[in-house]
Amino acid sequence: MLLWETLGTAWKALGASKLRTALTTLGMVIGVGAVVTMLAMGEGARAMVEGKIRSLGTNLLSVTPGAPARGPVRTGSVETLTWDDARAIAELREVARVSPESMGSAQVRYLAKNMTSGVVGATVPYLAVHSYDLTAGTAFSDNDLLARRRVAIIGANVARTLFGNLSPVGERIQIKGMSFKVLGVLEEKGNEGFSSPDDQILVPLSTHQAALFGRDYLSSIALQVASEEATSRVQTEIKRLLRLRHRLGASAEDDFDVRSQQEMLQVMGQVIGIFTALLGSVAAVSLLVGGIGIMNIMLVSVGERTREIGLRMAVGARRRNILLQFLVESVIVSVAGGLVGLGLGAVGAAGVASVAGWPMVVPVYAVVLALATSFGVGLVFGVSPARRAARLDPVEALLHE
Amino acid sequence: METVDSNALSAQHLVKIYNPDRPELAVRAVDDVSFTVERGESVAIVGPSGGGKSTLMYMLGCLSRPTSGSYLIDGRDVARLSDDALAEVRNRHIGFVFQAANLLPRRTAVENVMLPLAYAGARGARERALEALERVGLAQRAAHRPNELSGGQLQRVAIARALVTRPSLLLCDEPTGALDSRTGREILDLLEALNREGTTLLMVTHDAAVARRMRRALRIGDGRLEADGPTEEVLDGAPARASDAGGG
Numbered sequence: 001m002l003l004w005e006t007l008g009t010a011w012k013a014l015g016a017s018k019l020r021t022a023l024t025t026l027g028m029v030i031g032v033g034a035v036v037t038m039l040a041m042g043e044g045a046r047a048m049v050e051g052k053i054r055s056l057g058t059n060l061l062s063v064t065p066g067a068p069a070r071g072p073v074r075t076g077s078v079e080t081l082t083w084d085d086a087r088a089i090a091e092l093r094e095v096a097r098v099s100p101e102s103m104g105s106a107q108v109r110y111l112a113k114n115m116t117s118g119v120v121g122a123t124v125p126y127l128a129v130h131s132y133d134l135t136a137g138t139a140f141s142d143n144d145l146l147a148r149r150r151v152a153i154i155g156a157n158v159a160r161t162l163f164g165n166l167s168p169v170g171e172r173i174q175i176k177g178m179s180f181k182v183l184g185v186l187e188e189k190g191n192e193g194f195s196s197p198d199d200q201i202l203v204p205l206s207t208h209q210a211a212l213f214g215r216d217y218l219s220s221i222a223l224q225v226a227s228e229e230a231t232s233r234v235q236t237e238i239k240r241l242l243r244l245r246h247r248l249g250a251s252a253e254d255d256f257d258v259r260s261q262q263e264m265l266q267v268m269g270q271v272i273g274i275f276t277a278l279l280g281s282v283a284a285v286s287l288l289v290g291g292i293g294i295m296n297i298m299l300v301s302v303g304e305r306t307r308e309i310g311l312r313m314a315v316g317a318r319r320r321n322i323l324l325q326f327l328v329e330s331v332i333v334s335v336a337g338g339l340v341g342l343g344l345g346a347v348g349a350a351g352v353a354s355v356a357g358w359p360m361v362v363p364v365y366a367v368v369l370a371l372a373t374s375f376g377v378g379l380v381f382g383v384s385p386a387r388r389a390a391r392l393d394p395v396e397a398l399l400h401e
Numbered sequence: 402m403e404t405v406d407s408n409a410l411s412a413q414h415l416v417k418i419y420n421p422d423r424p425e426l427a428v429r430a431v432d433d434v435s436f437t438v439e440r441g442e443s444v445a446i447v448g449p450s451g452g453g454k455s456t457l458m459y460m461l462g463c464l465s466r467p468t469s470g471s472y473l474i475d476g477r478d479v480a481r482l483s484d485d486a487l488a489e490v491r492n493r494h495i496g497f498v499f500q501a502a503n504l505l506p507r508r509t510a511v512e513n514v515m516l517p518l519a520y521a522g523a524r525g526a527r528e529r530a531l532e533a534l535e536r537v538g539l540a541q542r543a544a545h546r547p548n549e550l551s552g553g554q555l556q557r558v559a560i561a562r563a564l565v566t567r568p569s570l571l572l573c574d575e576p577t578g579a580l581d582s583r584t585g586r587e588i589l590d591l592l593e594a595l596n597r598e599g600t601t602l603l604m605v606t607h608d609a610a611v612a613r614r615m616r617r618a619l620r621i622g623d624g625r626l627e628a629d630g631p632t633e634e635v636l637d638g639a640p641a642r643a644s645d646a647g648g649g
Contacts, residue, residue: 002519005515316493317488
């Protein structure tokens with residue numbers, strides 16, 4: 001009875017100035033939309049990372065130069081790992097494959113087309129360790145490495161950019177002005193987080209070091225352990241071996257870091273979590289702004305409807321009836337904005353997901369959070385105007401012009 | 402308690418002081434006013450503008466509390482009631498008719514009349530609202546909105562809204578002030594008819610012709626009760642005051 005009267009009044013009051021109501025709602029639409037998009041982005045990225053952990057397996061280790069860092073930021077020297085370190089690691093028991101790698105970046109050209117691409121110095125086990133396949137041509141051989149031949153395997157995007165629909169195999173491309181013969185093309189992997197093999201070019205590690213970049217240290221050593229349960233044993237063995245090889249005293253810190261692939265992906269997951277929380281809280285600020293907008297309009301509404309409030313009091317409305325009336329109105333505006341924002345956020349998340357190539361996930365907690373937050377914002381920012389209305393003196397309200 | 406029960410309302414030494422905490426700004430708007438009204442009476446409250454008529458009416462209507470004195474309506478002392486209890490007294494015991502109809506603009510006539518019943522939590526509100534509209538002769542306009550009704554019709558809807566909770570006391574503040582004389586007479590006819598059916602009628606007016614439709618009159622000037630008696634005697638007994646009342 002009273003509920004219907006309250007809802008009816010709210011409906012008429014909000015419908016009386018549709019543009020104003022819509023603009024008031026907009027603050028919540030944008031706020032909730034932004035928060036939902038941010039949370040969905042974070043969840044999408046996380047889902048992708050988890051998918052990778054599952055597909056990679058847990059028997060991969062990665063050795064990187066420099067002291068182990070707690071977070072994603074690496075400190076210390078980065079010129080400590082050598083090819084000889086990799087050869088020594090390969091001698092250890094329970095190590096199946098070792099892939100020493102050196103990263104560089106160079107201008108690449110084919111006829112009139114050119115691009116900047118990551119150039120990776122690799123050895124024969126590279127493809128097997130990373131479980132990459134070729135769609136065309138062949139991989140390079142030990143002979144190519146021994147002879148420092150100028151041959152290359154190119155990523156799918158590189159092939160598309162330089163060659164379009166033509167077959168790259170057997171063609172010659174220019175890397176840093178030197179001519180390389182294309183042996184094969186990598187299959188397309190899609191986005192793998194921070195870098196994608198699709199955008200890279202593989203060359204023999206010997207050629208990479210001697211001809212292209214003139215350095216003899218490595219960016220990383222990736223290796224496959226014979227079995228999953230051997231992983232931590234091998235991790236310890238590598239540490240012992242490298243400390244010995246690098247002549248580190250008992251008190252010296254490691255100048256390298258050995259991590260399992262899983263640990264690295266967990267670190268990435270943490271980074272994603274931090275970014276999600278950060279972006280989410282920035283977006284949450286707009287909720288605050290939306291709430292202030294609602295409060296502002298509700299104060300205006302209380303002022304405009306002072307006589308109506310006086311009349312309602314005269315015919316028997318209690319103070320809490322008036323309070324509830326205005327609270328209901330602000331909560332309706334806020335929750336309506338939250339619902340529209342939820343839809344908009346889902347659309348935004350779908351858009352980002354399709355661009356970034358990760359699964360579209362709108363987590364249940366984000367939906368609950370968005371609705372609860374918009375309800376809460378309506379309540380919190382509606383209280384002050386509603387109290388102002390409820391505390392009006394009936395006589396003054398009735399005489400208000 | 403027998404005597405209290407036969408009275409619709411009883412005011413004893415009513416005082417209303419605005420700004421009582423700041424002596425330099427304090428205004429004694431109503432000063433020691435005492436009277437009783439029996440059930441079924443019709444009483445005009447007359448007097449010059451600024452004399453305290455409206456302040457007295459707001460206290461009688463339970464819209465504000467007296468600074469001192471006691472005010473009993475249907476035997477209950479209003480001065481000691483909480484805000485919620487005052488709201489309930491206004492809802493169940495008092496009907497207001499103001500100079501302006503004060504209808505909610507986007508609601509139909511019947512919805513406006515239903516408003517007090519919503520706060521009373523009553524069942525069958527629409528049927529009772531339609532009955533009230535029928536009583537003021539507007540049943541066929543129930544679905545019209547205020548902007549589709551004439552001034553007299555608006556005031557009839559306001560009267561129906563005042564009647565719908567079947568209050569014992571109808572408080573009218575210049576109910577014909579915004580109407581032409583013919584429509585005003587029709588509204589007064591309606592109020593008189595309601596009074597004959599048993600509703601106590603209190604009417605604040607500065608119009609002597611309107612006041613003469615009531616059987617009894619109270620004259621308020623400078624916050625004091627100057628005269629109380631049959632309307633003819635109050636209005637004609639002091640010619641200077643009567644012309645004041647007539648001229649507004």
